Amino acid sequence: MSDLTLEAQEHVHHPFLQHQFEDLGQQHEASTLGMWVFLATEILFFGGVLMAYWIYRVIYPEAWALAGEQQNTLAGGTNTLVLIVSSLTMACAVRAAQLGSRRGTLALLFATLFFGCVFLGIKSYEYNAHWHEGLFPGLHFTWNEDPALAPKVQLFMVFYWGLTGLHALHMVIGVGLLVWIISRAWRSQFGPEYYSPVEVMGLYWHFVDIVWIFLFPFLYLIPHFGVHHG
Amino acid sequence: MADVHAAPHHITPLRTYFMVFAALAIGTLLTWYASTVDLGAWNTPIALIIATTKAVLVILFFMHVIYSTRLTWVVVIASFVWLAMLFVLTFTDYLTRAWQIY
Numbered sequence: 025m026s027d028l029t030l031e032a033q034e035h036v037h038h039p040f041l042q043h044q045f046e047d048l049g050q051q052h053e054a055s056t057l058g059m060w061v062f063l064a065t066e067i068l069f070f071g072g073v074l075m076a077y078w079i080y081r082v083i084y085p086e087a088w089a090l091a092g093e094q095q096n097t098l099a100g101g102t103n104t105l106v107l108i109v110s111s112l113t114m115a116c117a118v119r120a121a122q123l124g125s126r127r128g129t130l131a132l133l134f135a136t137l138f139f140g141c142v143f144l145g146i147k148s149y150e151y152n153a154h155w156h157e158g159l160f161p162g163l164h165f166t167w168n169e170d171p172a173l174a175p176k177v178q179l180f181m182v183f184y185w186g187l188t189g190l191h192a193l194h195m196v197i198g199v200g201l202l203v204w205i206i207s208r209a210w211r212s213q214f215g216p217e218y219y220s221p222v223e224v225m226g227l228y229w230h231f232v233d234i235v236w237i238f239l240f241p242f243l244y245l246i247p248h249f250g251v252h253h254g
Numbered sequence: 255m256a257d258v259h260a261a262p263h264h265i266t267p268l269r270t271y272f273m274v275f276a277a278l279a280i281g282t283l284l285t286w287y288a289s290t291v292d293l294g295a296w297n298t299p300i301a302l303i304i305a306t307t308k309a310v311l312v313i314l315f316f317m318h319v320i321y322s323t324r325l326t327w328v329v330v331i332a333s334f335v336w337l338a339m340l341f342v343l344t345f346t347d348y349l350t351r352a353w354q355i356y
Contacts, residue, residue, distance in 0.1 A: 064333030
């Protein structure tokens, strides 16, 4: 192959096509597959903690019932809806990028960012309330309702703070990634040919939504139903 | 060979996204409502079924798995098979420990 043809090839190459890929389609395929492999590790990461949560729910149903009643179902439910809306705007942002609409992509990414921040705001409000109720595990943990169950209620709160904390950490990372994707969209780097970063960002965002879809019933809605058959 | 990699970039109709969104919102309200009614042993399974249905909808449509290649399907399914192994094998232990008492 002569230098001329190589140079000609360079010209048709998309600026974001990495040299190891044949074309943007293959690169897109590799990007999404790679993200899914990462999400597989995330599924098992959250799965391990949830597994431990379920074991203790089976062992201490009474404490789980009491602790579950301390949760703010309205705040948790609102946050579930907020995340679902943010997933819709994220999915539509990917679609806008596919269609080559810079304005649409930006507007929808900003909407996703906004709903992500609303989620974190409501979550902070809940954390603040639990902190003042003495429901943060540790030295200042207070539980006077049934002293015998106090250590077990505290264990529930360890799972509550641990699971929602890990989830909130993922949300914070997601918000950071969104800012980065928005800055790239701002510089018109995406279009119908190349939108893989928006798509991969979406995969991560939807995964974090799915985690919350499970955390909401587990931590807010059903802890008190363990007693009947426990 | 180039054609093999030129993956058809499927653009999901907005209607599909809105229908999935409506299903997710209804599912959220349904799981909340179900938690206010005492269904005995059924509360937990119902909450799990609703949450799993919502997750499957998100994975298939929002995450575009329904339009993706078989290789992606393999990774997605394998990760949940591993998760199922974790839960099923662990619970064969914990849920059967009480049996010796009866």
